[in-house]
Amino acid sequence: MEDSIEVILQDYDRVLPKAGSNRPHHVLSACLGTLFTGLYGLWSLFVVPGFRKVPWSLKVPYLPSSKDQTLNIMKLLEGRTGRLADLGSGDGRVVLAASSAGFQSTGFEINSFLVAYARSKAHWTGVPSGQATFVQKDFWNTNLSTYNNVTAFLAPGVMEVLGEKLLKELPDDARVIACRFPFPNWPQQSSVGSGLDQTFAYDISSVRSHLRKVPNTVS
Ligand SMILES: C[S@@+](CC[C@H](N)C(=O)[O-])C[C@H]1O[C@@H](n2cnc3c(N)ncnc32)[C@H](O)[C@@H]1O
Numbered sequence: 001m002e003d004s005i006e007v008i009l010q011d012y013d014r015v016l017p018k019a020g021s022n023r024p025h026h027v028l029s030a031c032l033g034t035l036f037t038g039l040y041g042l043w044s045l046f047v048v049p050g051f052r053k054v055p056w057s058l059k060v061p062y063l064p065s066s067k068d069q070t071l072n073i074m075k076l077l078e079g080r081t082g083r084l085a086d087l088g089s090g091d092g093r094v095v096l097a098a099s100s101a102g103f104q105s106t107g108f109e110i111n112s113f114l115v116a117y118a119r120s121k122a123h124w125t126g127v128p129s130g131q132a133t134f135v136q137k138d139f140w141n142t143n144l145s146t147y148n149n150v151t152a153f154l155a156p157g158v159m160e161v162l163g164e165k166l167l168k169e170l171p172d173d174a175r176v177i178a179c180r181f182p183f184p185n186w187p188q189q190s191s192v193g194s195g196l197d198q199t200f201a202y203d204i205s206s207v208r209s210h211l212r213k214v215p216n217t218v219s
C-alpha cells in the first residue's frame, strides 16, 4: 500500500524494455507516467490520513509543477525576500527553489510521505535548515498571518474559498502567487507564462482596495 510513485515508476520501467530513441515508446512512457501520477493522486485522496478530514470540495490531489511553472513563480517573486509559504508543497520543489533564491520558505503539506520525501531532498541538496521547512499540516487550519509571500498551486474549485481565507489573514504588504488557476474576482498585478504554466501575482493591498470599490463582488 505504501508504494511510492518512484517505486511504481521503477517497476514499470522494468516491465517495458527501454527503447532508447524510439519515439513512440517515449510518448507511451510519458502517457503512462502521467497516468501513474494521476492514479497516485487519486490514491492519496482516499488513503492519506489527515486528508479524510478535509471536506470533499476542498480536497486537492498531488500534481508536481513543471520546471517552467517554478521559473514563473520565481520571476513573479523577484526582488522580494523574507518568509514564504507554499500551500500544499508536494515534493518540495517550489520551497527548495524559493529557499535557494533567499527566502526562508515553509511548505505546508498534508501527505506525510511527501513531507518526508521533501525533507530528505532538502537534506541531500544541502539546504541549510531554517531556510526550508516542511510542516505536515492542513493549511486550511493554519493561520497564515506571518507570511508576506504565499504561493499556491491547487485546484480551480478551491480558489474562491482560499481567497477569502487569505484576505482575512495576510498582511497588507503580502504578495500571493497562484499557479495555473487564478483567483476569481481578484485583480491580478501581473502574470507570466501561458496555458498550463500561466502564473498570476496578486498584491493583497490592491486586492483589498479593489474589493472595497466593488463591494457587491464576493471573493
Ligand atoms: C497540485 S500539488 C502542488 C505541489 C507543489 N506545490 C508543486 O508545485 O509541485 C498540491 C499539493 O497540496 C497538498 N494538499 C492538498 N490539500 C492540502 C491541505 N489541506 N493541507 C496541506 N496540503 C494539502 C496535496 O497533497 C498536494 O501535494
Ligand SMILES: *[C@@H]1O[C@H](CO)[C@@H](O)[C@H](O)[C@H]1NC(C)=O
Binding pocket: 079, 080, 081, 082, 083, 084, 146, 147, 148, 149, 173, 175
Ligand atoms: C515578502 O515580500 C515583501 C515585499 O517585498 C518583503 O518586504 C518581505 O520581506 C517578504 N516577506 C517577509 C515576511 O518579510
Ligand SMILES: *[C@@H]1O[C@H](CO)[C@@H](O)[C@H](O)[C@H]1NC(C)=O
Binding pocket: 143, 144, 145, 168, 169
Ligand atoms: C491570525 O493571527 C493573527 C496574529 O496572531 C491574529 O491577529 C489574527 O486574528 C489571526 N487570524 C485568524 C483568522 O485567526
